[in-house]
Amino acid sequence: MATFSPLIDRLLETLRVLPGVGPRSAQRMAFHLLERDREGGQRLAQVLSEALEKVGYCERCRNLTESRLCSICEQSRRDDHSLCVVESPADLLAIEEAGGFNGRYFVLHGHLSPIDGIGPEALGLDLLERIVSERQVSELILATNPTVEGEASAHYIAEQLRSLGVRCSRLAYGVPMGGELEYVDGGTLSRAFMGRQPFE
Amino acid sequence: MATFSPLIDRLLETLRVLPGVGPRSAQRMAFHLLERDREGGQRLAQVLSEALEKVGYCERCRNLTESRLCSICEQSRRDDHSLCVVESPADLLAIEEAGGFNGRYFVLHGHLSPIDGIGPEALGLDLLERIVSERQVSELILATNPTVEGEASAHYIAEQLRSLGVRCSRLAYGVPMGGELEYVDGGTLSRAFMGRQPFE
Ligand SMILES: [Zn+2]
Ligand SMILES: [Zn+2]
Numbered sequence: 098m099a100t101f102s103p104l105i106d107r108l109l110e111t112l113r114v115l116p117g118v119g120p121r122s123a124q125r126m127a128f129h130l131l132e133r134d135r136e137g138g139q140r141l142a143q144v145l146s147e148a149l150e151k152v153g154y155c156e157r158c159r160n161l162t163e164s165r166l167c168s169i170c171e172q173s174r175r176d177d178h179s180l181c182v183v184e185s186p187a188d189l190l191a192i193e194e195a196g197g198f199n200g201r202y203f204v205l206h207g208h209l210s211p212i213d214g215i216g217p218e219a220l221g222l223d224l225l226e227r228i229v230s231e232r233q234v235s236e237l238i239l240a241t242n243p244t245v246e247g248e249a250s251a252h253y254i255a256e257q258l259r260s261l262g263v264r265c266s267r268l269a270y271g272v273p274m275g276g277e278l279e280y281v282d283g284g285t286l287s288r289a290f291m292g293r294q295p296f297e
Numbered sequence: 298m299a300t301f302s303p304l305i306d307r308l309l310e311t312l313r314v315l316p317g318v319g320p321r322s323a324q325r326m327a328f329h330l331l332e333r334d335r336e337g338g339q340r341l342a343q344v345l346s347e348a349l350e351k352v353g354y355c356e357r358c359r360n361l362t363e364s365r366l367c368s369i370c371e372q373s374r375r376d377d378h379s380l381c382v383v384e385s386p387a388d389l390l391a392i393e394e395a396g397g398f399n400g401r402y403f404v405l406h407g408h409l410s411p412i413d414g415i416g417p418e419a420l421g422l423d424l425l426e427r428i429v430s431e432r433q434v435s436e437l438i439l440a441t442n443p444t445v446e447g448e449a450s451a452h453y454i455a456e457q458l459r460s461l462g463v464r465c466s467r468l469a470y471g472v473p474m475g476g477e478l479e480y481v482d483g484g485t486l487s488r489a490f491m492g493r494q495p496f497e
Contacts, residue, residue, distance in 0.1 A: 148331070
Protein backbone atom coordinates (compact mmCIF):
# COMPACT_ATOMS: atom_id res chain seq x y z
CA MET A 98 0.00 0.00 0.00
CA ALA A 99 1.27 3.47 -0.88
CA THR A 100 2.34 5.54 2.10
CA PHE A 101 0.84 8.84 3.05
CA SER A 102 2.30 11.14 5.64
CA PRO A 103 3.91 9.75 8.81
CA LEU A 104 0.99 10.86 10.98
CA ILE A 105 -1.68 9.46 8.63
CA ASP A 106 0.27 6.20 8.35
CA ARG A 107 0.34 6.01 12.14
CA LEU A 108 -3.40 6.61 12.26
CA LEU A 109 -4.03 3.87 9.67
CA GLU A 110 -1.92 1.48 11.69
CA THR A 111 -3.47 2.40 15.03
CA LEU A 112 -7.06 2.07 13.79
CA ARG A 113 -6.29 -1.61 13.43
CA VAL A 114 -6.42 -2.11 17.20
CA LEU A 115 -10.18 -2.22 16.52
CA PRO A 116 -11.40 -5.78 15.98
CA GLY A 117 -12.42 -6.55 12.40
CA VAL A 118 -10.60 -3.53 10.96
CA GLY A 119 -8.11 -4.36 8.20
CA PRO A 120 -5.98 -2.03 6.04
CA ARG A 121 -8.90 -1.14 3.73
CA SER A 122 -11.41 -0.25 6.39
CA ALA A 123 -8.76 1.63 8.39
CA GLN A 124 -8.22 3.72 5.27
CA ARG A 125 -11.92 4.29 4.78
CA MET A 126 -12.30 5.32 8.43
CA ALA A 127 -9.31 7.67 8.43
CA PHE A 128 -10.36 9.41 5.23
CA HIS A 129 -13.95 9.67 6.37
CA LEU A 130 -12.98 11.35 9.62
CA LEU A 131 -10.29 13.60 8.08
CA GLU A 132 -12.41 14.62 5.11
CA ARG A 133 -15.91 14.69 6.46
CA ASP A 134 -16.21 14.46 10.22
CA ARG A 135 -13.33 15.91 12.20
CA GLU A 136 -15.67 16.95 14.97
CA GLY A 137 -17.12 13.45 15.33
CA GLY A 138 -13.59 12.03 15.28
CA GLN A 139 -12.46 14.34 18.07
CA ARG A 140 -15.53 13.38 20.08
CA LEU A 141 -14.66 9.71 19.57
CA ALA A 142 -11.05 10.27 20.70
CA GLN A 143 -12.24 12.08 23.81
CA VAL A 144 -15.01 9.63 24.83
CA LEU A 145 -12.78 6.63 24.09
CA SER A 146 -10.00 7.98 26.25
CA GLU A 147 -12.39 8.86 29.06
CA ALA A 148 -14.09 5.44 28.99
CA LEU A 149 -10.77 3.58 29.00
CA GLU A 150 -9.62 5.63 31.93
CA LYS A 151 -12.77 5.56 34.06
CA VAL A 152 -14.61 2.32 33.31
CA GLY A 153 -13.71 -0.38 35.80
CA TYR A 154 -15.46 -3.29 37.47
CA CYS A 155 -18.64 -3.17 39.54
CA GLU A 156 -17.70 -3.86 43.18
CA ARG A 157 -20.31 -6.53 43.50
CA CYS A 158 -20.56 -8.33 40.17
CA ARG A 159 -17.49 -7.20 38.19
CA ASN A 160 -19.64 -5.98 35.31
CA LEU A 161 -18.11 -3.02 33.46
CA THR A 162 -19.11 0.36 34.89
CA GLU A 163 -17.63 3.74 35.77
CA SER A 164 -19.63 3.76 39.03
CA ARG A 165 -19.14 1.80 42.22
CA LEU A 166 -22.09 -0.44 41.33
CA CYS A 167 -23.31 -1.30 37.84
CA SER A 168 -26.81 -0.50 36.61
CA ILE A 169 -27.97 -4.09 37.17
CA CYS A 170 -26.72 -4.20 40.77
CA GLU A 171 -28.45 -0.86 41.33
CA GLN A 172 -31.83 -2.33 40.34
CA SER A 173 -33.79 -3.28 43.45
CA ARG A 174 -36.40 -5.36 41.63
CA ARG A 175 -33.90 -8.11 40.77
CA ASP A 176 -33.97 -11.52 42.41
CA ASP A 177 -30.95 -11.71 44.71
CA HIS A 178 -31.23 -15.46 45.15
CA SER A 179 -30.40 -16.30 41.59
CA LEU A 180 -26.89 -15.49 40.31
CA CYS A 181 -25.70 -16.06 36.76
CA VAL A 182 -21.95 -16.44 36.20
CA VAL A 183 -20.68 -15.39 32.76
CA GLU A 184 -17.27 -15.13 31.15
CA SER A 185 -17.70 -11.65 29.70
CA PRO A 186 -19.82 -8.48 29.73
CA ALA A 187 -20.83 -9.37 26.14
CA ASP A 188 -22.31 -12.65 27.41
CA LEU A 189 -24.18 -10.75 30.14
CA LEU A 190 -25.59 -8.42 27.51
CA ALA A 191 -26.66 -11.33 25.29
CA ILE A 192 -28.58 -12.91 28.21
CA GLU A 193 -30.17 -9.56 29.14
CA GLU A 194 -31.27 -9.04 25.55
CA ALA A 195 -32.67 -12.57 25.32
CA GLY A 196 -34.81 -11.67 28.34
CA GLY A 197 -36.36 -14.06 30.85
CA PHE A 198 -33.66 -13.92 33.54
CA ASN A 199 -34.31 -11.59 36.42
CA GLY A 200 -31.52 -12.43 38.86
CA ARG A 201 -28.06 -10.96 39.33
CA TYR A 202 -24.82 -11.61 37.44
CA PHE A 203 -21.18 -12.23 38.15
CA VAL A 204 -18.60 -11.55 35.44
CA LEU A 205 -15.41 -13.63 35.43
CA HIS A 206 -13.66 -11.70 32.62
CA GLY A 207 -12.24 -14.91 31.20
CA HIS A 208 -11.98 -18.55 32.12
CA LEU A 209 -9.47 -20.65 34.02
CA SER A 210 -6.37 -21.09 31.90
CA PRO A 211 -3.34 -22.34 33.84
CA ILE A 212 -1.16 -22.05 30.71
CA ASP A 213 -1.84 -18.30 30.52
CA GLY A 214 -1.51 -17.95 34.29
CA ILE A 215 -5.22 -17.22 34.73
CA GLY A 216 -6.21 -18.74 38.06
CA PRO A 217 -9.12 -18.34 40.50
CA GLU A 218 -7.89 -14.93 41.75
CA ALA A 219 -7.92 -13.38 38.28
CA LEU A 220 -11.53 -14.49 37.86
CA GLY A 221 -12.55 -12.97 41.20
CA LEU A 222 -13.65 -16.28 42.68
CA ASP A 223 -13.00 -15.10 46.25
CA LEU A 224 -15.42 -12.21 45.67
CA LEU A 225 -17.92 -14.65 44.13
CA GLU A 226 -17.70 -16.89 47.17
CA ARG A 227 -18.27 -13.93 49.49
CA ILE A 228 -21.28 -12.70 47.46
CA VAL A 229 -22.85 -16.16 47.42
CA SER A 230 -22.60 -16.59 51.18
CA GLU A 231 -23.33 -12.99 52.24
CA ARG A 232 -26.23 -12.40 49.87
CA GLN A 233 -27.89 -15.78 50.40
CA VAL A 234 -27.73 -16.88 46.79
CA SER A 235 -29.62 -20.15 46.40
CA GLU A 236 -29.02 -20.89 42.71
CA LEU A 237 -25.86 -20.33 40.74
CA ILE A 238 -26.33 -20.57 36.97
CA LEU A 239 -22.94 -21.34 35.49
CA ALA A 240 -23.33 -19.75 32.06
CA THR A 241 -19.71 -20.01 31.01
CA ASN A 242 -19.10 -20.86 27.34
CA PRO A 243 -19.85 -24.37 26.04
CA THR A 244 -16.12 -24.93 25.42
CA VAL A 245 -13.53 -27.08 27.15
CA GLU A 246 -12.29 -24.08 29.15
CA GLY A 247 -15.76 -22.81 30.01
CA GLU A 248 -16.77 -26.29 31.08
CA ALA A 249 -13.66 -26.69 33.26
CA SER A 250 -14.25 -23.29 34.88
CA ALA A 251 -17.88 -24.19 35.65
CA HIS A 252 -16.78 -27.46 37.26
CA TYR A 253 -14.12 -25.72 39.31
CA ILE A 254 -16.57 -23.07 40.58
CA ALA A 255 -19.26 -25.66 41.44
CA GLU A 256 -16.62 -27.64 43.34
CA GLN A 257 -15.36 -24.59 45.25
CA LEU A 258 -18.82 -23.44 46.32
CA ARG A 259 -20.19 -26.89 47.15
CA SER A 260 -19.65 -26.34 50.87
CA LEU A 261 -21.88 -23.23 50.80
CA GLY A 262 -24.89 -25.36 49.92
CA VAL A 263 -25.73 -23.37 46.78
CA ARG A 264 -27.52 -25.22 43.97
CA CYS A 265 -25.52 -25.02 40.72
CA SER A 266 -26.98 -25.33 37.25
CA ARG A 267 -25.69 -25.07 33.72
CA LEU A 268 -27.41 -23.87 30.53
CA ALA A 269 -29.02 -26.71 28.58
CA TYR A 270 -27.10 -28.11 25.66
CA GLY A 271 -29.12 -28.95 22.61
CA VAL A 272 -29.98 -28.17 19.04
CA PRO A 273 -30.41 -24.44 18.41
CA MET A 274 -33.96 -23.18 17.81
CA GLY A 275 -34.92 -22.81 14.17
CA GLY A 276 -31.94 -24.76 12.90
CA GLU A 277 -32.19 -27.77 10.61
CA LEU A 278 -30.92 -31.02 12.10
CA GLU A 279 -28.75 -31.91 9.13
CA TYR A 280 -26.63 -28.78 9.71
CA VAL A 281 -26.13 -29.29 13.44
CA ASP A 282 -22.64 -30.51 14.35
CA GLY A 283 -22.21 -34.02 15.72
CA GLY A 284 -21.10 -33.01 19.21
CA THR A 285 -24.14 -30.80 19.71
CA LEU A 286 -26.43 -33.47 18.31
CA SER A 287 -25.18 -36.19 20.62
CA ARG A 288 -25.47 -33.84 23.64
CA ALA A 289 -29.04 -33.08 22.55
CA PHE A 290 -29.78 -36.81 22.41
CA MET A 291 -28.37 -37.43 25.87
CA GLY A 292 -30.36 -34.55 27.25
CA ARG A 293 -33.65 -35.51 25.57
CA GLN A 294 -36.79 -34.46 27.39
CA PRO A 295 -40.16 -36.16 27.82
CA PHE A 296 -42.59 -34.92 25.19
CA GLU A 297 -45.96 -33.91 26.52
CA MET B 298 -30.53 -3.11 23.11
CA ALA B 299 -29.94 -3.30 26.86
CA THR B 300 -28.17 -0.29 28.31
CA PHE B 301 -24.89 -0.40 30.11
CA SER B 302 -23.46 2.51 32.06
CA PRO B 303 -23.85 6.09 30.80
CA LEU B 304 -20.19 6.30 29.77
CA ILE B 305 -20.19 2.94 27.97
CA ASP B 306 -23.44 3.87 26.23
CA ARG B 307 -21.83 7.11 25.10
CA LEU B 308 -18.81 5.17 23.80
CA LEU B 309 -21.08 2.75 21.88
CA GLU B 310 -22.90 5.67 20.33
CA THR B 311 -19.75 7.62 19.49
CA LEU B 312 -18.00 4.66 17.85
CA ARG B 313 -20.69 4.90 15.20
CA VAL B 314 -19.09 8.02 13.72
CA LEU B 315 -16.85 5.42 12.04
CA PRO B 316 -18.17 4.43 8.61
CA GLY B 317 -19.56 0.89 8.42
CA VAL B 318 -19.88 0.56 12.22
CA GLY B 319 -23.38 -0.40 13.42
CA PRO B 320 -24.60 -1.16 16.96
CA ARG B 321 -23.18 -4.70 16.96
CA SER B 322 -19.69 -3.85 15.80
CA ALA B 323 -19.59 -0.81 18.11
CA GLN B 324 -20.32 -3.22 20.95
CA ARG B 325 -17.64 -5.64 19.82
CA MET B 326 -15.11 -2.80 19.53
CA ALA B 327 -15.94 -1.28 22.92
CA PHE B 328 -15.75 -4.61 24.74
CA HIS B 329 -12.57 -5.59 22.95
CA LEU B 330 -10.81 -2.38 23.97
CA LEU B 331 -12.19 -2.32 27.53
CA GLU B 332 -11.56 -6.00 28.19
CA ARG B 333 -8.44 -6.75 26.23
CA ASP B 334 -6.60 -3.73 24.90
CA ARG B 335 -6.90 -0.56 26.95
CA GLU B 336 -3.40 0.47 25.99
CA GLY B 337 -4.11 0.12 22.27
CA GLY B 338 -7.36 2.01 22.74
CA GLN B 339 -5.60 4.91 24.48
CA ARG B 340 -3.02 4.98 21.69
CA LEU B 341 -5.85 5.15 19.15
CA ALA B 342 -7.53 8.02 21.03
CA GLN B 343 -4.27 9.93 21.16
CA VAL B 344 -3.17 9.38 17.53
CA LEU B 345 -6.68 10.07 16.24
CA SER B 346 -6.89 13.33 18.12
CA GLU B 347 -3.41 14.38 16.99
CA ALA B 348 -4.11 13.53 13.34
CA LEU B 349 -7.43 15.39 13.32
CA GLU B 350 -5.74 18.40 14.81
CA LYS B 351 -2.57 18.50 12.70
CA VAL B 352 -3.38 17.00 9.31
CA GLY B 353 -4.30 19.68 6.79
CA TYR B 354 -3.85 20.23 3.08
CA CYS B 355 -0.59 20.24 1.14
CA GLU B 356 0.11 23.82 0.03
CA ARG B 357 0.65 22.77 -3.54
CA CYS B 358 -1.74 19.90 -4.29
CA ARG B 359 -4.19 19.87 -1.36
CA ASN B 360 -3.38 16.23 -0.57
CA LEU B 361 -3.74 15.41 3.15
CA THR B 362 -0.55 15.96 5.13
CA GLU B 363 0.65 17.37 8.44
CA SER B 364 3.60 19.03 6.64
CA ARG B 365 3.71 22.05 4.37
CA LEU B 366 4.13 19.78 1.35
CA CYS B 367 2.86 16.21 0.99
CA SER B 368 5.17 13.27 0.34
CA ILE B 369 4.31 13.23 -3.38
CA CYS B 370 5.07 16.93 -3.85
CA GLU B 371 8.35 16.35 -1.99
CA GLN B 372 9.45 13.74 -4.55
CA SER B 373 11.78 15.32 -7.10
CA ARG B 374 11.63 12.45 -9.59
CA ARG B 375 7.98 13.17 -10.50
CA ASP B 376 6.96 14.62 -13.86
CA ASP B 377 5.84 18.20 -13.23
CA HIS B 378 4.23 18.55 -16.62
CA SER B 379 1.50 16.03 -15.99
CA LEU B 380 -1.11 16.82 -13.32
CA CYS B 381 -3.91 14.50 -12.28
CA VAL B 382 -7.00 16.09 -10.69
CA VAL B 383 -8.94 13.86 -8.30
CA GLU B 384 -11.94 14.36 -6.03
CA SER B 385 -10.45 12.77 -2.92
CA PRO B 386 -7.25 11.54 -1.26
CA ALA B 387 -8.71 8.02 -1.52
CA ASP B 388 -8.85 8.39 -5.32
CA LEU B 389 -5.24 9.60 -5.32
CA LEU B 390 -4.23 6.55 -3.31
CA ALA B 391 -6.09 4.20 -5.66
CA ILE B 392 -4.24 5.66 -8.68
CA GLU B 393 -0.89 5.47 -6.86
CA GLU B 394 -1.52 1.84 -5.99
CA ALA B 395 -2.57 1.00 -9.53
CA GLY B 396 0.83 2.34 -10.63
CA GLY B 397 1.81 3.71 -14.01
CA PHE B 398 1.27 7.41 -13.34
CA ASN B 399 4.34 9.41 -12.44
CA GLY B 400 3.09 12.97 -12.52
CA ARG B 401 1.69 15.21 -9.80
CA TYR B 402 -1.81 15.42 -8.32
CA PHE B 403 -4.35 18.00 -7.32
CA VAL B 404 -7.06 17.10 -4.80
CA LEU B 405 -10.42 18.90 -5.05
CA HIS B 406 -11.92 17.41 -1.85
CA GLY B 407 -15.31 17.10 -3.49
CA HIS B 408 -17.01 18.16 -6.69
CA LEU B 409 -19.01 21.18 -7.79
CA SER B 410 -22.40 21.09 -6.12
CA PRO B 411 -24.27 24.41 -6.27
CA ILE B 412 -27.12 22.95 -4.18
CA ASP B 413 -24.70 22.30 -1.30
CA GLY B 414 -22.98 25.62 -1.84
CA ILE B 415 -19.76 23.97 -3.10
CA GLY B 416 -18.33 26.26 -5.73
CA PRO B 417 -14.95 26.73 -7.44
CA GLU B 418 -13.36 28.34 -4.33
CA ALA B 419 -14.13 25.35 -2.09
CA LEU B 420 -12.43 23.06 -4.60
CA GLY B 421 -9.33 25.27 -4.69
CA LEU B 422 -9.64 26.03 -8.39
CA ASP B 423 -7.76 29.32 -8.08
CA LEU B 424 -4.80 27.43 -6.62
CA LEU B 425 -5.10 24.86 -9.42
CA GLU B 426 -5.03 27.61 -12.03
CA ARG B 427 -1.94 29.16 -10.42
CA ILE B 428 -0.14 25.79 -10.25
CA VAL B 429 -0.93 25.00 -13.88
CA SER B 430 0.43 28.30 -15.13
CA GLU B 431 3.39 28.68 -12.75
CA ARG B 432 4.63 25.09 -12.97
CA GLN B 433 4.21 24.75 -16.74
CA VAL B 434 1.78 21.85 -16.61
CA SER B 435 1.16 20.60 -20.15
CA GLU B 436 -1.41 17.86 -19.49
CA LEU B 437 -4.24 17.91 -17.01
CA ILE B 438 -5.82 14.49 -16.43
CA LEU B 439 -9.31 15.11 -15.09
CA ALA B 440 -9.78 11.96 -13.02
CA THR B 441 -12.95 13.06 -11.24
CA ASN B 442 -15.56 10.35 -10.68
CA PRO B 443 -17.55 8.97 -13.63
CA THR B 444 -20.74 10.49 -12.19
CA VAL B 445 -22.88 13.43 -13.24
CA GLU B 446 -21.19 15.69 -10.67
CA GLY B 447 -17.68 14.46 -11.47
CA GLU B 448 -18.35 14.95 -15.16
CA ALA B 449 -19.70 18.46 -14.61
CA SER B 450 -16.69 19.40 -12.48
CA ALA B 451 -14.30 18.09 -15.13
CA HIS B 452 -16.05 20.16 -17.80
CA TYR B 453 -15.98 23.27 -15.65
CA ILE B 454 -12.27 22.92 -14.92
CA ALA B 455 -11.39 22.26 -18.57
CA GLU B 456 -13.37 25.36 -19.52
CA GLN B 457 -11.71 27.54 -16.88
CA LEU B 458 -8.17 26.53 -17.82
CA ARG B 459 -8.68 26.58 -21.58
CA SER B 460 -7.01 29.98 -21.88
CA LEU B 461 -3.81 28.61 -20.29
CA GLY B 462 -3.31 26.29 -23.24
CA VAL B 463 -3.11 23.14 -21.14
CA ARG B 464 -4.20 19.88 -22.78
CA CYS B 465 -7.02 18.23 -20.80
CA SER B 466 -7.80 14.53 -20.82
CA ARG B 467 -10.24 12.28 -19.03
CA LEU B 468 -9.91 8.63 -17.96
CA ALA B 469 -11.24 6.21 -20.57
CA TYR B 470 -14.73 4.86 -20.04
CA GLY B 471 -15.24 1.23 -20.87
CA VAL B 472 -15.88 -2.25 -19.62
CA PRO B 473 -13.88 -3.14 -16.52
CA MET B 474 -11.00 -5.60 -16.93
CA GLY B 475 -11.86 -9.18 -16.05
CA GLY B 476 -15.60 -8.56 -15.99
CA GLU B 477 -18.12 -10.52 -18.01
CA LEU B 478 -20.06 -8.50 -20.55
CA GLU B 479 -23.44 -9.80 -19.46
CA TYR B 480 -22.95 -8.26 -16.02
CA VAL B 481 -21.82 -4.83 -17.22
CA ASP B 482 -24.49 -2.13 -16.86
CA GLY B 483 -26.03 -0.64 -19.99
CA GLY B 484 -24.60 2.86 -19.60
CA THR B 485 -21.06 1.54 -19.29
CA LEU B 486 -21.57 -0.80 -22.22
CA SER B 487 -22.83 1.91 -24.55
CA ARG B 488 -19.92 4.22 -23.54
CA ALA B 489 -17.54 1.34 -24.28
CA PHE B 490 -19.11 0.95 -27.72
CA MET B 491 -18.82 4.64 -28.49
CA GLY B 492 -15.19 4.59 -27.38
CA ARG B 493 -14.24 1.44 -29.30
CA GLN B 494 -10.61 1.26 -30.41
CA PRO B 495 -8.99 -0.17 -33.55
CA PHE B 496 -7.90 -3.74 -32.93
CA GLU B 497 -4.37 -4.51 -34.07
ZN1 LIG C 1 -22.83 -5.05 39.28
ZN1 LIG D 1 1.19 17.80 -2.33
